[in-house]
Amino acid sequence: MFNPDSKIYLAGHKGLLGSALQRVLAAKGYKKLITRSHKALDLTDKQQTEAFFNAERPEYVFLCAGKVGGIIGNKTYPADFLQQNLAIQTNVFEMANQYDVKNLMFYGSSCTYPKLCEQPMHENHWLTGAIEATSMGYAAAKIAGIIGCKSYNSQYQNKRFICVIPNSIYGENDNFDLENSHVFSALIRRFHEAKKAGNTEITLWGTGSPRREFIFSDDVADASIFLMKNSEKLENQHYNLGTGTDYSIKTLAEKIAKVTGFTGEIKWDTRKPDGTSRKLLDSSRLLALGWQPSVNFDDGLATTYDWFKKHYD
Ligand SMILES: NC(=O)c1ccc[n+]([C@@H]2O[C@H](COP(=O)([O-])OP(=O)(O)OC[C@H]3O[C@@H](n4cnc5c(N)ncnc54)[C@H](OP(=O)(O)O)[C@@H]3O)[C@@H](O)[C@H]2O)c1
Secondary structure: OOOOOOOEEEEOOOOHHHHHHHHHHHHOOOOOEEOOOOOOOOOOOHHHHHHHHHHHOOOEEEEOOOOOOOHHHHHHOHHHHHHHHHHHHHHHHHHHHHOOOOEEEEEOOHHHOOOOOOOOEOHHHOOOOOOOHHHHHHHHHHHHHHHHHHHHHHHHOOOOEEEEEEOEEEOOOOOOOOOOOOHHHHHHHHHHHHHHHOOOEEEEEOOOOOEEEEEEHHHHHHHHHHHHHOHHHOOOOOEEEOOOOEEEHHHHHHHHHHHHOOOOEEEEEOOOOOOOOEEOEOOHHHHOOOOOOOOOHHHHHHHHHHHHHHHOO
């Protein structure tokens, strides 16, 4: 059973989610963490991946490595998002199966739900309609990953693969590059720079009315550990992971303005597209197992902004 003496491979430990897992696992006394930087181990390379699993023989794997980006990155490089994520998950799934990993956790994405999905989005709504076009390459790889987890479990009649769909994650080590950032980190950077430049106004895309659900990275890490510990109780299906609360982009912008100290006017360029109007997950299937998020949104935002200020330059 998953415990502090388990040998764990944390793939993608320098990223937003991987670094949170490293922090939370260490705080809970897990001592045997195996990590490799992207440079040291390219998981799109099957030979490197096999040599690593053969040498290290991890018992548990958290697969946080992947190509992740915002709208601009996804629109510009859809083939890269598709190919790299497919290659990483194909190699790691195959090796986890071949080298008898006890459990592997895979992270799907809310963009695999239909664009016009009923809200909140329940696991049963999955693949019931067309997905959003802008992130099609990334979403297609994630759909293949979710089906992959279920297929391995079903073919080998075990519960090795655990699949979680977190909503939009925020926290330390997020990507604040404007081409690759998500709305949360992009707004932090824009407001911080506007405040620093002494600007009296800032213009944001769209109407500000779309609603999004955000979950702090440490909560995703905590839920991941909870699911690893409870793997025997899980069904061969994916689990949504969210807080149950969503905010309009306008409210998000106002909260970020406050935390960054920006007091100018927030203007909305309504000629720019809004995107999907709402993306709230129904996480009741996970909550029924006995887990719940513990980080309040305003506290998580303040922690993230503190981290950003220390590391931005
Ligand atoms: N962020 C979200 O809101 C969110 C929501 C739902 C699901 N997820 C999923 O959660 C997982 C983690 O996301 P994240 O936001 O933590 O991503 P992230 O911050 O971009 O971190 C990804 C990590 O993977 C590494 N990596 C990329 N390609 C690799 C390769 N070929 N071989 C080895 N390592 C590689 C990256 O290293 P380099 O930086 O050196 O390339 C980076 O350390 C991803 O599967 C993502 O799809 C994320």
